[in-house]
Amino acid sequence: MDAATQRAPLLRASGLVQSFLGTTVLHGAGLELHAGEVHGLVGENGAGKSTLMKILAGANQPDEGELELLGQPVAFASPMQAQRAGIATVYQEFNLLVDRSIAENVWLGREPRKGPLVDRRRMLRETQELLTGIGVPDLDPALPVRQLSVAEQQIVEIAKAVSLDAKVISMDEPTAALADHEVTLLYRIIRGLTDRGIAILYVSHRLREVFDLCSTITVLKDGHLVGSWPASELDERELVRRMVGRELSSFFPDRDADSAVGEVVLALEGAGNGFVDDVSLEVRAGEIVGLAGLQGAGRTELLSAIFGADPFTRGTMRVDGSALRPRSPREGVRAGLALITEDRKGQGLSLNLSVLQNALGVVRAVFPSRSRAARSALPATLDELALAARGLDQEVQFLSGGNQQKVVLARWLAIAPRVMLMDEPTRGIDVGAKFGVYQVMRRLAASGVAILMVSSELPEVLGMSDRILVMRDGRIAGSLPSSSTEEDVLALAAGATDEAAAA
Template sequence: MTSNDAVAPTASTPTQPVLRATGVTKRFFGNAVLEDVTLELHPGQVHGLVGENGAGKSTLMKVLAGVHQPDEGTVEIDGQAQHFSHPIQAQQAGLSTVFQEFNLLPDRTVAENIYLGREPRRGPLVDTAAMRRDTTELLDGLGVTGLDPERTVRSLSVAEQQIVEIAKAVSYDSRIISMDEPTAALADHEVELLYAIIRRLLDRDVAILYVSHRLKEIFDLCDTITVLKDGQQVTTQPAAELDEGALVRLMVGREMSAFFPEPTPGTEVGEAVLTLSGSGNGYVDGIDLTLRAGEIVGLAGLQGSGRTELVESVFGVTPLTRGTLTLEGQTTTIGSPRQAIRRGLALITEDRKAKGLALGQSVLDNALGVVRSVFPGRTGEARTGMPGVLSSLEVAARSLDQEVQFLSGGNQQKVVLARWLSVNPRVMLMDEPTRGIDVGAKHAIYELMRGLAADGVGVLMVSSELPEVIGMSDRILVMRDGRLAGELPRGATEEDVLALATGADEHEEVLA
């Protein structure tokens, strides 16, 4: 969504809060994960909740939702104290939560999921016609078209599943809806739809608690922002009184100017480590690019422009069928990811849970996964050095035996990085390396990228976040329709990138 389409924060006369949480404290095994947090939500407004992973955001949402009960403090709705012992009680009181991990039954239909346990009946039988009609009216009210109530959830995209979760919340006549990272797995055009749905909810005077690591969304949507750090409330203030720099400083204690680290002193750009000439396949075409040792090259473009397809082609997921690929001066072919790894390439996939990790396995087993599979003879050496690697990445885990599924998103991403560092790549392909992680973990990954460049690794980074592309790239390549649309130098503006990504630069040339 462009900034012009942002949901403008409300500037109306202050209303009475529909929800007030006061002095909320929650302890686990004697350790306070929330301490004396106070929050107010107002009808027709969006309240942003931000902080690093582990700051207490999810715990606060679960207290409000009735998943956890507070050890101290109160939760009131319309001035009436509430004591939820189950999320259903919260929903019945008008408070619904859309968690990042969806709670849907994949083999049931959209309508069946929305009205699960509350199906309209005609005598002893479920009135499927009424349920389908009610679902259609619900979706129409949210401005959603083209989503068939009879489709099974398994057949839906992530964005469509998100819509089903929101529709389910609205079906309870919820006056308060909490959203946990609702855009973490959405493409840009899908985020536009979410913004439109939020606008509809605000028109109905619904109060929204919005949790996101994407600061642009926080400023696009929110009237008020609460910052949590280490379970404590740092501040609550109008969004208009803050900017991204101030918000980052409150969250992590670091100035925004230091958020994107400069190249490590002594970093030198060397010879080409990866060269493509006239390369293509069924997904990309006519690709000419050079990646040199010691540089970070950003790969930008709109969703569907071919960015992911390009890095997966280089890595042999969908092998290149045209042109030439050269690694450190040697022309070669890469027909599979195993061949790519043996030739010194690594790929950080955009979906770490589906493609980057074995969630049911331990931190150590995940970190050793690549070296065990491709270089089994190095496993012993890698096992010996892995605790040091994980420590240097500041992976926060109870032990190396902890299942990786129980780590935060940022720590999971660091485990993904550790498994590739164990094979000492010469080319690091990074597809959305900071998606869905907090700003503190992002900075740690940026520092790692600069360290890799200083060690002579070539880094090719795909990112949908233009500030990240601009802040981290030594050069920027922009894709459009499966081809490279142009190259920009370090320090280019967002307008420069978007002009190439959308073809506006060509339109301006025609007009000239």
């Protein structure tokens, strides 16, 4: 292979234009993927990333533009055509049959046969070879998909792509639901795939992952191609500037110099249930306390217990000095507690209802006498949150992830909470929307709200917290100042240090 051939892209997309109902969502976008590279595709929600991915996958047909695979023009009328050409896509929502085995899912519609019958022994053997080849030899190909973790289901999708002899694999937010150790496994699998000459298109809001994995980064903004650059020529701050089209003074807005931490609003002493044990902590008015820890440490379970969804069975809890042990979320809300759940689509919103119905849902259910006042205040609240929606009647399922999260914030702001419990408040939203959520958090703290925030992103914990509590095995392992390093937090979370202040 000569040097010119080595430099030629495996896949080239150029001048792609896509419109829906008269609205253009891609304006001449494109990129080049080379064999054996991980290519990052980034941009805010609504930038056109998903549309571009769907064109490459054959799910959408562009109005204009060209695709070339191995130097030859191609056009895909369906995902099946794209797969046969060697382009596979692993979406956030997996396309698996949960009651069938790993092997049956990998070879669905292409089962090896012995005469008229499916050759199950061969199918299991070849699936095992695929799993071993991508670095997961211990996964049993006979297992039903229903029994698999999210990470294992993702592995099945990757094995399926490899079985199709994929030259290009697109991955859409592949780590969104993975634990830290599962992310490490995914990294290893991706590097193994690129060693085999497969090109990976990696779409993620997690910029650290983009820089960890990608040699080239393409930025889209409002459907336009901003450009493609070697990752080595960028840092996170410069990449953010190119994504949002403006300088961010900081990833994390500073605390208002005039605001001060007040009296204790939330206090636990020796609190526990079947999930957490002997938890003692305090959160003061105007304070943001970060809650860090490894997957399974009990962070989400602690917030759920405080809110009353999985009530404490022992210990004491006080809100504004008064003893409280909510037995249900309704009791928690009545006491001034608000919970932003980790799963906004499954637990935080009714996707088929409007912005208005979602934003007023809690106050109407728990404080009906406040509904009229909350309805009057809602437009100003949504303006403050910079919600981008067609109107109050728009169904939230048609909003971007960042705007959906703003509707979640609006519904809890409507009850004027004393304590805001925030579980992964920026998961799955783009960097511009994250900055907006951080600004709201700062404004809430400045108004005297006590905030307890769970986050798996250590830069977020360090950047937004006034203090950090670290959990391990359902307990508070210790407390750290906001000036701590990621290594300090991880050491305490993993039990690698005993130098922890009492919580």
